[in-house]
Amino acid sequence: MPTTSTNPYLPFGENKHAAWYGKDIISVKQFSRDDLEYVFGVAHEMRGMVERVGTFDLLKGKILANLFYEPSTRTSSSFTASMERLGGSVIPINEVKYSSVSKGESLPDTIRTLECYADVIVLRHPETGSAAIAAKAAKKPVINAGDGVGEHPTQALLDTFTIMEELGRLDNLTVTMLGDLKYGRTVHSLARLLSKFNNIKLNYVSPDILKMPKEVMDEVGEKGVPQAEFSTLEKVLPETDVLYVTRVQKERFEDPADYEKVKGAYVIDPDVMKAAKKEMAVMHPLPRVTEISTDFDDDPRAAYFRQMEYGLYVRMALLAMVLGKA
Numbered sequence: 001m002p003t004t005s006t007n008p009y010l011p012f013g014e015n016k017h018a019a020w021y022g023k024d025i026i027s028v029k030q031f032s033r034d035d036l037e038y039v040f041g042v043a044h045e046m047r048g049m050v051e052r053v054g055t056f057d058l059l060k061g062k063i064l065a066n067l068f069y070e071p072s073t074r075t076s077s078s079f080t081a082s083m084e085r086l087g088g089s090v091i092p093i094n095e096v097k098y099s100s101v102s103k104g105e106s107l108p109d110t111i112r113t114l115e116c117y118a119d120v121i122v123l124r125h126p127e128t129g130s131a132a133i134a135a136k137a138a139k140k141p142v143i144n145a146g147d148g149v150g151e152h153p154t155q156a157l158l159d160t161f162t163i164m165e166e167l168g169r170l171d172n173l174t175v176t177m178l179g180d181l182k183y184g185r186t187v188h189s190l191a192r193l194l195s196k197f198n199n200i201k202l203n204y205v206s207p208d209i210l211k212m213p214k215e216v217m218d219e220v221g222e223k224g225v226p227q228a229e230f231s232t233l234e235k236v237l238p239e240t241d242v243l244y245v246t247r248v249q250k251e252r253f254e255d256p257a258d259y260e261k262v263k264g265a266y267v268i269d270p271d272v273m274k275a276a277k278k279e280m281a282v283m284h285p286l287p288r289v290t291e292i293s294t295d296f297d298d299d300p301r302a303a304y305f306r307q308m309e310y311g312l313y314v315r316m317a318l319l320a321m322v323l324g325k326a
């Protein structure tokens with residue numbers, strides 16, 4: 001790859017991060033600020049290549065096992081697209097009920113099986129800590145694509161890349177997270193990752209029963225990041241640079257009556273957004289249900305569809321890194 005690119009991140013070609021070769025990606029805690037800049041540099045390069053040539057042969061001959069024990073549209077298909085755009089191929093396992101999992105096979109055994117056939121494993125699983133268990137069982141790299149209410153590190157990496165692309169900075173930001181902060185794994189990873197930057201302020205807006213877990217707040221607090229909790233958006237919307245909206249995670253509620261109480265708690269629409277800055281970004285990991293009105297989709301601040309596209313480049317970068325090609 002050229003070293004004379006117009007990449008605004010880091011000069012590409014320096015191989016100091018070959019350190020990622022063979023590594024698992026389990027948590028955002030593994031990424032320093034320096035690592036992040038490197039990922040973004042590679043992702044930027046991937047974007048250029050996709051725009052210029054579409055598909056190329058960086059990972060030709062490599063195979064990804066895409067193992068999803070929970071529903072997914074974006075994460076699963078973007079990993080597939082990433083591997084195929086890099087010239088590799090994919091073993092898709094979306095319906096675990098048709099695999100030996102339904103016969104009672106343990107996660108470590110399933111992982112040991114797949115690594116006989118694949119070079120890298122992407123795993124989504126309903127239990128927190130499952131990605132770490134899989135990584136322990138595997139010799140090949142395991143990438144966490146969501147472990148229950150735990151973490152979703154590749155989403156947080158693409159979220160921070162989106163903020164860079166949309167606002168041009170990751171320092172000096174007020175980020176407001178809205179919705180289901182208890183069960184939403186994306187915000188657990190994003191809050192942790194943002195705490196590595198300077199002059200970040202985090203606002204958490206949620207119903208009382210869906211507050212950000214204490215464990216995450218303690219970790220972020222240790223980094224000296226100011227955090228404040230609210231039940232309504234009004235007070236913090238005018239100062240917000242990034243409004244990160246989440247879906248209430250219906251499938252994680254023990255009592256369906258609790259879900260009914262909070263499901264429509266917040267709706268972002270053009271009227272609500274009149275109080276926000278002109279230059280800011282509204283993000284959402286998607287899928288959305290009712291929390292962002294479709295009337296808002298054409299607003300230039302609505303970044304959630306662009307966010308999905310950035311995810312492709314970030315996941316291409318991560319696959320190339322763990323397979324030693326970046």
Ligand code: NCD
Nearest residue numbers: 074075146186247285286287
């Ligand atoms: C999120 C997830 O699975 O945690 N989706 C995604 O990966 N883009 C968010 C959600 O399901 O609400």
